[in-house]
Amino acid sequence: MSDNATPQRLSCHHCGVAYRRPELSPGEWATCIRCGSTLETYASFSAAAWLAVLIATVITFTLANAFPVATLFVQGAGQAASFIDAVVVTWQEGYPEVAVITFAAGFFLPACQLGLLIWIFGAMAFGRLPLFFESIVHWIDRLKPWCMIPVFLMGVLVAVVKLAGLASLKPGIGLFATAITAILITALSRLSSEKIRFMAHDLGLDVKQAEVPKPPSPTLITRTWALMLGAAILYIPANMLPIMSVSTMGSVSSHTILGGVIELWHMGSWDIALVVFIASVVVPLFKLIALGVLVFLTQQRAGIKLRERTHMYVIVEFIGQWSMLDVFVVILLSALGHFGSLLSIQPGGGAAAFGGVVILTMLAAMGFDPRLAWRLAGHRKHLSRGDLESTH
Numbered sequence: 001m002s003d004n005a006t007p008q009r010l011s012c013h014h015c016g017v018a019y020r021r022p023e024l025s026p027g028e029w030a031t032c033i034r035c036g037s038t039l040e041t042y043a044s045f046s047a048a049a050w051l052a053v054l055i056a057t058v059i060t061f062t063l064a065n066a067f068p069v070a071t072l073f074v075q076g077a078g079q080a081a082s083f084i085d086a087v088v089v090t091w092q093e094g095y096p097e098v099a100v101i102t103f104a105a106g107f108f109l110p111a112c113q114l115g116l117l118i119w120i121f122g123a124m125a126f127g128r129l130p131l132f133f134e135s136i137v138h139w140i141d142r143l144k145p146w147c148m149i150p151v152f153l154m155g156v157l158v159a160v161v162k163l164a165g166l167a168s169l170k171p172g173i174g175l176f177a178t179a180i181t182a183i184l185i186t187a188l189s190r191l192s193s194e195k196i197r198f199m200a201h202d203l204g205l206d207v208k209q210a211e212v213p214k215p216p217s218p219t220l221i222t223r224t225w226a227l228m229l230g231a232a233i234l235y236i237p238a239n240m241l242p243i244m245s246v247s248t249m250g251s252v253s254s255h256t257i258l259g260g261v262i263e264l265w266h267m268g269s270w271d272i273a274l275v276v277f278i279a280s281v282v283v284p285l286f287k288l289i290a291l292g293v294l295v296f297l298t299q300q301r302a303g304i305k306l307r308e309r310t311h312m313y314v315i316v317e318f319i320g321q322w323s324m325l326d327v328f329v330v331i332l333l334s335a336l337g338h339f340g341s342l343l344s345i346q347p348g349g350g351a352a353a354f355g356g357v358v359i360l361t362m363l364a365a366m367g368f369d370p371r372l373a374w375r376l377a378g379h380r381k382h383l384s385r386g387d388l389e390s391t392h
């Protein structure tokens with residue numbers, strides 16, 4: 001039977017302190033005393049309200065993929081492209097790896113995530129515990145970072161600005177639907193396995209207590225270094241090779257990532273140039289350097305600046321998917337720029353290498369567990385007097 005009488009446990013994902021779950025009132029949230037991370041926020045939405053958000057998301061997500069995001073006009077002829085068209089064109093141009101990565105991040109994994117959430121909230125909205133609850137909430141956490149619809153939306157906007165100089169472009173229904181989907185998906189990303197478990201518990205459903213996560217193993221460090229090394233090596237071709245080539249009237253020009261940024265700057269779109277530069281150049285480099293520092297200090301069992309290091313890890317984790325921006329831009333441009341000898345845009349090898357960098361750095365960041373930094377520096381799962389003194 002339900003163990004609603006026994007107090008629930010809660011453990012900080014970032015430093016590993018174990019707590020008794022606090023009782024929150026509307027508008028309140030609980031923070032970890034040791035590292036400052038948010039532990040839990042008051043659930044202002046009921047299961048039925050989340051189900052309504054989910055149904056709205058399924059509708060806009062379907063529209064976003066059924067209709068073209070834009071139509072490009074060159075000398076009277078028009079070429080429309082939806083997200084799926086862009087994936088198909090990329091495959092046909094000989095870049096199956098780029099097609100698979102973008103299809104997974106922009107369609108397949110978000111669709112799986114929506115399906116799992118509907119399974120959970122469809123039952124919980126009617127006061128029932130869904131079948132396979134434990135394994136489904138586990139997968140909801142794992143899929144979340146790979147759902148990149150907001151990044152794709154930004155990619156569409158960059159593509160629109162780039163093409164505005166070449167030809168006339170009309171935004172489609174797919175673009176507006178993508179924008180709404182991106183907002184809804186961002187709202188849904190608040191749903192973690194822990195939050196769903198607490199909601200089920202508060203509904204009086206018979207859910208198990210979340211298992212206290214196992215103490216992270218120091219062997220994770222080797223794996224993180226290996227993934228980072230792979231990403232650093234791929235970062236070179238990602239920047240040296242062209243990510244796309246544009247041919248107009250017989251003349252072909254290739255663009256590297258940095259070349260594309262400079263071009264945008266010359267077109268007068270300094271704001272978009274800045275967005276692409278930050279997403280494609282600064283973010284991957286920052287991620288590699290920051291993660292390198294974090295892993296190194298952890299390995300040295302350093303106790304300095306643990307709170308700041310934990311915050312830095314949260315930033316690295318958060319910005320991870322945004323470096324995928326340029327890959328989405330390239331596949332969209334290839335799908336729209338299909339006018340034979342008049343204008344033709346093709347992806348380049350740099351896009352494939354860049355997709356690899358993004359995936360490897362994301363895996364490296366996920367594999368590194370910030371709780372390990374605290375553990376190796378001598379902190380345990382119960383608060384010590386030193387923890388309380390260092391916070392103020």
Ligand SMILES: [Zn+2]
Nearest residue numbers: 012015032035
């Ligand atoms: Zn903490």
